[in-house]
Amino acid sequence: MRLIGRSAAEERLGGNATRAGSYLRPLTSRRNHPARLALVLAGAVVAVDLLWSLVEGSTGSLAYGLIAAPAHLATCVVALLAVTALAGRSLPPRFVTAALIASVAIDVDHIPGYLGSHVLAGTLPRPYPHSLLLVLLLAALGGVSRRRGVREVSLGLAFGVSVHLFRDLATGPGVPLLWPLSDGVASLPYAYFALGLGLATLLALRGAPARRRSPARAGVLASVLALVLLIFGVGVSGVGAVAPRVGMGAYIPGSYGEPSLIDAYGAEVGSEPVIVSYYEDWTHSPIETAQLNAAWSRGAIPLLTWEPWSQRDPSVVVSLRAIASGAYDAYLSNAARAAAAWGHPIMLRFAHEMNGGWYPWGRGRNGNTAATYVAAWRHLVRIFRANGANNVKWVWTPYVSNGGALPFRRYFPGNRWVDWAGLDGLNGGSVFGWRPFWKIFAQSYRELVRMTPRPLMFAEVGSTEEGGNKAAWLSGALRQAVPRMPHIRAIVWWADGGDYRGNFGLNSSPAALAVLRAAASSAEYSASRAQLLGIPARLGHPHRHSRGRGHGKR
Numbered sequence: 001m002r003l004i005g006r007s008a009a010e011e012r013l014g015g016n017a018t019r020a021g022s023y024l025r026p027l028t029s030r031r032n033h034p035a036r037l038a039l040v041l042a043g044a045v046v047a048v049d050l051l052w053s054l055v056e057g058s059t060g061s062l063a064y065g066l067i068a069a070p071a072h073l074a075t076c077v078v079a080l081l082a083v084t085a086l087a088g089r090s091l092p093p094r095f096v097t098a099a100l101i102a103s104v105a106i107d108v109d110h111i112p113g114y115l116g117s118h119v120l121a122g123t124l125p126r127p128y129p130h131s132l133l134l135v136l137l138l139a140a141l142g143g144v145s146r147r148r149g150v151r152e153v154s155l156g157l158a159f160g161v162s163v164h165l166f167r168d169l170a171t172g173p174g175v176p177l178l179w180p181l182s183d184g185v186a187s188l189p190y191a192y193f194a195l196g197l198g199l200a201t202l203l204a205l206r207g208a209p210a211r212r213r214s215p216a217r218a219g220v221l222a223s224v225l226a227l228v229l230l231i232f233g234v235g236v237s238g239v240g241a242v243a244p245r246v247g248m249g250a251y252i253p254g255s256y257g258e259p260s261l262i263d264a265y266g267a268e269v270g271s272e273p274v275i276v277s278y279y280e281d282w283t284h285s286p287i288e289t290a291q292l293n294a295a296w297s298r299g300a301i302p303l304l305t306w307e308p309w310s311q312r313d314p315s316v317v318v319s320l321r322a323i324a325s326g327a328y329d330a331y332l333s334n335a336a337r338a339a340a341a342w343g344h345p346i347m348l349r350f351a352h353e354m355n356g357g358w359y360p361w362g363r364g365r366n367g368n369t370a371a372t373y374v375a376a377w378r379h380l381v382r383i384f385r386a387n388g389a390n391n392v393k394w395v396w397t398p399y400v401s402n403g404g405a406l407p408f409r410r411y412f413p414g415n416r417w418v419d420w421a422g423l424d425g426l427n428g429g430s431v432f433g434w435r436p437f438w439k440i441f442a443q444s445y446r447e448l449v450r451m452t453p454r455p456l457m458f459a460e461v462g463s464t465e466e467g468g469n470k471a472a473w474l475s476g477a478l479r480q481a482v483p484r485m486p487h488i489r490a491i492v493w494w495a496d497g498g499d500y501r502g503n504f505g506l507n508s509s510p511a512a513l514a515v516l517r518a519a520a521s522s523a524e525y526s527a528s529r530a531q532l533l534g535i536p537a538r539l540g541h542p543h544r545h546s547r548g549r550g551h552g553k554r
Contacts, residue, residue: 038081038204041074042197049171049190068171069104076103076163078197081204083159094149095156102160106130121479126168131179135162167193172484244486247527248520249275249300250493250506251460259294265495266298268507271520274529275347276300277459277492281311282318285331286348287338296344299529303347303395303459303492308361308376317360320351320368324375332380336387345533349395349459350380353424355408356399363406370410377413393419397459400425400444408444415452419537422457423448426494428501429467437463437477441485449487453538457490464502471511478519487539490532491525 048071076099084091109120109127120127135158142154166188168175174187250273255261266272276295280286286306295302308318322328339346351361354373360366361373377396384392396418398408412418425440441458448456463473482488497505507513519525 038078038201041078042201045071045074045078045167045197046194069107072103072107072164072167073100075167075197076100076160078200078204079159079163082200085203092152094152095159098153098156099160099163102157103164104160106134106161106164126172126175128176128179130165130168130175132165132177133179135165166196169193174483244489245523245527245531246482246488246525247274247490247529247532248493248525249273249277249303249490250495251277251279253496253498255294256291259298262294262298262300265506268513269520270517271526272298273300274527274532275303275457275490275492277303277305279305279307279311282306282308282316282331283310283312285335285338287335287342287346289338289342292342292344292346301345301347301529301532303349305352305459306348306350307359308351309359314360317366319366320361320372320376324372324379326379329383332383333387336384336389336392339384339392340387340389343391345391345393347393347395347420349397350377352397352459353399354411355401355406373411374413378417381413381417395420395422395457395459397422397424397457398444399423400440401447403443409447409451412451415454418452418454420457420490421448421452421454422459422490424460425458426460426501426504427463427468427473429464432501434468437473438481441481445485445488455489455535455537455539456485456487457492458488459492460494461491462494462496462504464499464504465508465512466502470509471515474512474515474519478515478525483524489527489535 048067080091080096080099106129109129112120112127120129138154138158138161142151142158145151145154165175165177169177169186169188170190170193177186248269248271250265252261252265252273255265255276256278262273262276276298278288278291278295280288286304292302308320308323310316318328323332339348351359351373353359354362354368356362357364361368363370381394394417396413398411399406400423401407412421423441423444425444427435427437427440441461445456461477463470482491493506494504495506497503497508506516
């Protein structure tokens with residue numbers, strides 16, 4: 001079988017299309033069976049995808065685009081070999097050339113995003129042209145055209161784009177497949193893509209029957225339509241209809257005593273926070289009814305960060321070993337009963353960022369070890385459960401590992417003792433050096449999803465204005481990185497404009513605020529309180545800072 005047969009009609013076509021087809025002809029002759037080519041290319045595609053999934057946590061980069069292009073091209077060649085076998089004859093050179101070009105060229109719509117403009121994507125993780133609309137328009141143009149050359153090129157373009165989208169469904173944050181009818185983002189388990197690639201390879205192995213012939217016009221059109229229907233029939237049926245929605249909340253300085261600041265935040269950002277973060281120390285009960293009611297009455301879940309120290313006198317050390325041994329059981333039991341009496345769900349994270357050394361409960365401080373931390377955490381959970389405080393959702397959040405400098409795996413109390421997990425991480429800008437969002441979080445995110453199937457949150461996240469472009473940093477986080485982290489279900493902004501490391505306020509610049517407002521108005525970041533509370537306990541495995549007091553975390 002040959003992908004492109006030599007005929008009198010082909011001789012008349014001439015030009016670049018014929019020359020492009022000649023490059024493939026030696027690889028698909030009877031002497032060099034297409035099985036070798038199909039198997040090698042299919043294996044290369046899977047190898048590239050596996051390698052990238054292991055190396056990087058985000059596909060929102062120019063580097064990924066350059067690596068993905070050969071994989072898209074190879075996928076298209078395999079699909080063309082399969083269609084050739086189905087048609088029983090060679091495909092027109094113009095069709096083949098157009099398909100190969102389109103399978104890569106569709107990604108030019110990412111270029112504005114690389115340059116900082118999201119006119120072609122809005123808040124979607126992939127640009128609008130990555131949808132069925134483009135495929136249908138190209139196919140329709142080919143179907144109505146009376147000119148053979150236009151028909152072959154248009155159908156080839158539709159074929160190449162459809163194959164590209166099929167792979168995109170399984171290699172990243174998904175595709176706005178039904179745009180403009182819907183702004184939902186469709187995705188496909190990678191196993192489905194691998195299955196489709198395998199089926200195409202098997203078809204290519206058949207080759208074309210020696211005596212089978214069909215009219216070129218009917219063969220091309222039937223083959224293209226059949227493959228497009230096959231691809232998107234499998235894709236749509238196996239797709240999670242809409243990507244998981246993420247809820248956005250914030251630590252709002254001063255809201256502890258002035259709940260109206262929560263309303264002001266909502267008016268400024270364009271959406272009420274779905275989580276309101278508070279910080280409580282060990283000098284009083286963390287269950288402040290007025291504070292909790294202020295958040296709950298505004299549709300938010302209170303997130304209490306319970307710090308075992310005195311914020312006014314940091315020399316007061318609450319020993320983790322003493323907590324685990326029962327020395328504070330009376331205090332803990334009173335807090336647990338107060339939480340149970342309040343009745344509504346509370347997110348509670350105890351002794352956060354334990355893997356760093358800037359808090360007295362942290363790594364290497366006051367004799368603390370990972371074992372003493374885990375023992376103290378589990379003891380707290382036991383006390384609360386024994387007192388009926390099952391409305392408390394336990395949130396475990398280390399600081400990001402910073403390339404392995406701050407390991408956190410040993411501090412994990414275990415899935416039985418945790419309802420949510422997450423990460424803290426800040427871009428300190430000129431103080432600690434400007435770092436992109438993905439560089440701060442990607443490695444730690446991958447490690448965390450290997451550790452636990454619990455839903456995840458970024459419990460403290462933000463960037464200063466100093467040292468770089470904050471609007472671009474936020475845009476990269478919300479439009480590219482977070483959509484590629486499906487276990488992240490909540491983001492809690494560190495919105496402190498008076499932080500010693502710089503201005504983390506969400507309104508620190510009009511450009512930064514505009515990015516947040518755009519995200520807040522999108523479906524992707526519209527998760528409600530009920531939706532967050534309804535997230536399953538298991539999502540499966542894929543293959544802060546005290547008020548008014550700074551510290552050395554990065």
